[in-house]
Each structure stands twice: as structure tokens, then as C-alpha cells.
């Protein structure tokens with residue numbers, strides 16, 4: 235009879251306890267599918283006395299997670315603690331050096347140290363799996379690494395931070411300003427201890443960097459991700475964008491261009507009728523484009539105990555069945571250093587300006603745009619109560635550099651009041 239696959243779980247919070255629950259709920263199903271039993275042998279967390287809603291009495295307890303990673307009765311270490319350094323990194327390194335495979339949900343750790351850890355895994359003949367680290371329960375790593383392995387990937391896009399999508403869709407549906415919805419999200423416990431990880435786009439940027447590495451065969455390059463959060467998005471922009479047929483999303487986009495690898499995590503407008511535009515609340519969506527497949531859209535829960543533990547267990551089951559793939563889909567030595575593209579691919583932009591209500595004001599704005607080589611697709615002026623009027627412009631495709639020229643040119647017209655807003659429109 236094949237020996238059981240023995241798991242050591244470091245971290246028994248939302249995700250770790252969720253994994254224990256799955257193993258305890260479905261032991262026969264797991265064994266039937268893997269052809270061997272999947273058993274937890276040891277666990278670790280900080281507080282041994284905390285009630286985690288699952289029975290841990292059958293498992294050995296380690297106060298020190300690194301000691302768990304060295305145990306002889308553990309084949310696979312599940313790192314479910316978090317943090318991009320410190321104990322999480324130590325646990326992965328210890329596990330790999332002691333001949334254990336690793337499953338982790340830790341995007342921050344892999345975004346910062348993924349390449350070095352992949353090399354270390356290979357040097358030890360071990361593998362690291364991380365389906366749960368990107369878009370929670372959505373099997374996007376598997377889709378890219380396995381199902382789409384025959385494609386040249388042209389673009390990866392995604393809404394991969396449910397909290398930001400919740401905030402943006404709630405602002406629109408309730409007509410509330412950013413600060414009020416941010417507070418609501420905090421009260422509901424949706425925000426990370428450091429909210430900048432969510433609303434600053436950092437957490438989603440980590441995920442995008444991991445997808446890029448697999449999609450484009452490059453070393454993980456989180457520093458190359460252009461990051462912009464959602465803190466400056468106003469309810470006015472959400473309403474005006476809706477008026478023009480768009481939704482505002484914190485959208486990650488990665489594509490290989492002639493000028494290098496472009497990785498952006500920033501607020502973008504997408505057509506309201508597109509799958510991304512229709513995404514509501516905390517749900518995640520990843521769009522993958524390849525030369526043979528065209529486009530596929532994956533949608534599902536990006537966080538929470540069940541979905542994240544589901545992804546962790548998918549990785550565990552692959553290991554139990556003997557599936558062994560390189561960490562980023564190809565040997566670490568063959569991953570190229572990513573050359574970051576200095577400028578994003580040209581795109582249409584949404585501009586919102588406040589114009590003095592004077593004859594010729596619009597003509598002056600159009601002239602500045604023309605001089606920057608930017609042509610106007612659509613324009614709309616709104617009723618106003620004071621001396622300025624909001625004007626919305628949707629441009630045809632233009633570069634960011636041309637747009638910057640125009641934005642600085644507006645100042646000299648004497649008719650544009652305050653800071654204009656410019657948001658990229660992603661063609662999806």
C-alpha cells in the first residue's frame with residue numbers, strides 16, 4: 235500500500251484552519267482521488283491555546299514553525315502564516331533544505347524572494363506550489379502553467395484584490411465617497427492590518443508579479459510593477475465614467491512588449507458591459523490571453539477560508555498524485571531577467587477637467603490636446619452652478635508621455651481650474 239502523504243501546517247489562522255477542516259471533512263475522497271491517504275502530522279501557530287474551531291488533538295504541536303519544517307514525519311510543509319520575510323521565509327528555506335516540498339499561500343514572500351526560493355527548491359530537488367497566493371480559490375496558476383502551456387501568452391489582466399473591488403462597487407451603488415466606504419470596509423474586517431497593502435495596490439501587485447513570471451518566463455520582478463492605488467478615485471469619477479459607459483477597476487495588466495515587460499496595477503476604466511466591468515463586490519477575475527486560446531476569463535472568490543484552503547488542497551493533491559512541475563512553470567535557470575518597459579503601451583484616456591465658463595475655453599483645451607498629438611473621441615460638458623463646469627473627454631489612443639505634455643499644457647491656458655484627472659482606459 236502507498237504510504238500516506240504527511241502534512242505539517244505552519245499557521246492555523248483563516249487559511250490554515252480551513253485546510254485542517256477540508257482534510258478532516260473528506261479523508262476518503264482525498265484518498266480515493268490521490269491513491270493514498272493525506273494526513274496531517276504536525277501543526278504550528280503562535281498561541282497553542284487559541285480555539286480555532288477544529289480539533290487539533292491528533293497532531294503534534296510545534297511552538298517553533300521552523301522546527302515543524304525539520305520534522306522527519308512531515309513530507310510537505312504548508313506555510314500559511316504570511317509576511318514577506320522573517321519566519322515564513324525561514325520556514326520555506328528550512329523545509330526545502332530538509333527535503334520537503336512546500337505549499338504556500340504567501341504572495342508577498344514569493345513576490346520578493348520567489349526566484350531565489352525557486353532556485354533553492356530545484357537545488358534540493360523539491361518544489362513549491364502557490365495556487366492560493368493568486369486570486370484565492372481561482373485556479374489561475376494551474377491554468378497558466380498547465381492548461382495554457384502550449385500558448386504564447388500575450389496579456390494577463392485581473393481584478394485581484396476583492397477589498398478594492400468592494401470599495402469601488404460600493405461607492406457606486408451607495409453613492410458614498412471613498413473615505414466613508416473605506417471606513418465601512420475597515421469595520422467589516424475586510425482590510426489588511428496595513429490597509430495600504432490593499433488600497434495601495436501592493437497585495438494585487440504581488441499577485442500580478444507572480445502571474446507575469448509564469449506567463450512570460452521571466453524572474454519575478456515585483457519592483458517592476460507600476461503601482462497606483464485607489465485612494466484618489468472620487469465618486470464623481472465613478473459617476474462620470476458610468477455615464478460614458480465605463481466602470482473603474484483596480485486592474486492589473488501584464489504584457490510583453492517590444493520595449494520590455496509592462497506590469498501595471500492601477501485604476502483603469504473598462505467597458506461597463508465587459509466581464510471585468512460587470513464584476514461586483516469582493517469577487518476576483520483573471521483574464522488570460524494566448525495565441526492559440528484567444529481569451530479566457532476566470533472568475534471566483536479571491537479570499538476566505540474555504541476558497542483559499544481549496545486552492546491549497548489542490549496543490550497538496552497534485553503532490554500526493556506525484557505531479558511535479560517547476561515552481562514558475564519552467565526551470566529557474568531558464569527564467570530571463572525581466573526588462574521593465576519604460577512606458578506603457580498607448581491607450582485611450584478618460585480626462586476630467588474643470589473649465590472656466592468662458593467663451594473659447596473648450597477650444598483652448600482642444601488646441602492643447604491637438605498640439606500634444608492627442609485626438610478626441612468623445613467629449614461631454616455638464617451643467618454647473620458656479621463659474622466652472624466639469625468637462626469629460628475620452629481620447630483616442632495616446633501615449634502617457636503625450637498625455638503628460640497635454641496635462642502640463644492645460645495650466646498655461648488659464649481656463650483649466652484645479653488638477654485634471656486622467657485615467658487610462660484598458661481595452662479588454
Ligand SMILES: NC(=O)c1ccc[n+]([C@@H]2O[C@H](COP(=O)([O-])OP(=O)(O)OC[C@H]3O[C@@H](n4cnc5c(N)ncnc54)[C@H](OP(=O)(O)O)[C@@H]3O)[C@@H](O)[C@H]2O)c1
Pocket residue numbers: 244245246247248249250278279280281282284297298299314315316317321339340341342366367370536537538539542
Ligand atoms: N485569508 C485569506 O483569505 C487569504 C487569501 C489568500 C492568501 N492568503 C495568505 O495566506 C496566508 C495566511 O493568511 P491568513 O488569513 O490565514 O492569516 P491569519 O488568519 O492571520 O493566520 C496567520 C497564522 O499564522 C500564525 N503565525 C504567525 N506568526 C507565526 C509564528 N512566528 N510562528 C508560528 N505561527 C505563526 C498565526 O498564529 P496564531 O493564530 O497563534 O496567532 C496564525 O495562526 C498569508 O500569506 C496570506 O497572505 C490569505
